[in-house]
Amino acid sequence: MRRLGENALIAEILAPLATHPGAFGLSDDAAHLSDLPPNGLVMTTDALVAGVHFFENDDPGDAAYKAVAVNVSDLAAKAAKPFAYLLTLALPAAPTEDWARAFAEGLARAQAAFGVSLIGGDTVTARGPWWLSVTALGDAPARPLVRGGGRPGDVLYVTGTLGDAALGLKMRLGLDDFAGALSADETEHLARRYLYPEPRVSLRPALAAHASAAMDLSDGLALDLTRLCTASGVTASVDASALPLSEAARSAVAACPALIEAIIAGGDDYEILAAVPPDTASHSLAFEATARDAGCPVFRIGTLAEGASPPAFLGPSGEPLILSAKGFEHFAL
């Protein structure tokens, strides 16, 4: 089985992905971007480590796809249009050609899905689990969109459905008391949602035109909404019964009601949380219409309010839910 050194890995496997002229076919140590977008650049970086962000026995192409997708998700939440990324890949030893080709196939899939090109990077040796780090670039919108722009009275929206990836992860970990209540399609759905995030790039026009604040949900709605509120200097109340759930998640929560906590505090959703000024022709109704036209499902889940207390999640009779899980934090103490 042929193994690839650093030079062969770059020249044979990665260089064909570097279609942007500023990448110089990965023959150089820096990329040169000469045509910059008129409103500036949005940049983000996220690393994924085997055994932490994905399973060591996952297909390397799935990990590669996910690394690009989670970065694109951060750009999408800022109403930026992704166009390029840099990649750092750390491996304990020279990869086999099969491994390298599977890895590159995942990058190629992400490039096609999100319209991005590899423009540079680094390959290094690492003892321990393999990891990869992506830095992604996007065209900035005319008006920067940040976490801190939310105001009291703004309507809170989320895209897609929540909690699927967290339930998919529970199944991977064998914490799947609920799996017996699910159909084969439903378990497959949850597994896929953990492996293949779908960044909501189609929400960009709606966000750019109407949102006051936005971020993607990567560490769970509870923690990420707290971050949005803190940055905006507000609090929030969320109607837990309004949270959008997939059929699979509904079946799981019906079988085991405590799973609502995994829905609210579980990570890896990569859906977008947005605050939009309240109902007028130019605001939340227009946001909904623009999102609908773009084929991106959005759901009202609550509102922002004055105050500094943590966001409240309200049950069916308006009573606050007490959550024990707070979302994902690296090296939590």
Added chain:
Amino acid sequence: MRRLGENALIAEILAPLATHPGAFGLSDDAAHLSDLPPNGLVMTTDALVAGVHFFENDDPGDAAYKAVAVNVSDLAAKAAKPFAYLLTLALPAAPTEDWARAFAEGLARAQAAFGVSLIGGDTVTARGPWWLSVTALGDAPARPLVRGGGRPGDVLYVTGTLGDAALGLKMRLGLDDFAGALSADETEHLARRYLYPEPRVSLRPALAAHASAAMDLSDGLALDLTRLCTASGVTASVDASALPLSEAARSAVAACPALIEAIIAGGDDYEILAAVPPDTASHSLAFEATARDAGCPVFRIGTLAEGASPPAFLGPSGEPLILSAKGFEHFAL
């Protein structure tokens, strides 16, 4: 001893380093650069892993400084002016406050030395040795400077002195037969050159105005010159006796002549290798004058020539030296 979780590490230790307005004080998941340089951006990324690129018992601030410096070196070799960087930091567990402050002190030192600001990043958990990855941004020069621009007849230059870091590394590894021949100042010099790369940012105006090709020397002159020649479609001949050596390296080679191989093939120099069209008022002589005015020492070491053979290193009587070491390659086979 207080330990810091992810949120405290970002808010208390790293956010004060994010002085660029587009960093939003690290309160967001993406940076927004609105004022982009007129000639475009140069971007590069390099990761450093404990046990591979630095010693696990090195001061964390020195590793942080080196990570920024090696990226700035890549920008300097492209005649780009560094201004910002993103940082990914992977730790096996929550750091102590002392560790985190020492780490940030190294970043602050690099920021002051190179005029850069932290604009974003990621912090993750990693089993195994700790690592960090930096993506650096610089203002592009009017004319892109790449590896592949060299032409037959161009004069080859290097900055500073070669091989010091490789000798410093040998001392750290206990492979220091030569150390007895060195003064205390000389051993100190080699140790420092391994720990603290000094990117040649002052060479920027000379490179921008005159060089046909340039790159920084990170994997050893032999391998990096081969890369420049391959990209430019030329070969080169280098006069080994013209290679600039520090007093310390001279003492080491005098004691142990075989060390010339470590000088030629050793990594971590972070000096610049440049090709400049031959002597006319507007080319190599002007390059030397501009470099001298900027306080950056440059030395002619050889010339580019037609051909596709590997670069030749010529001994005192013009005979080719036979090198056994070829420079540093990750996962060499």
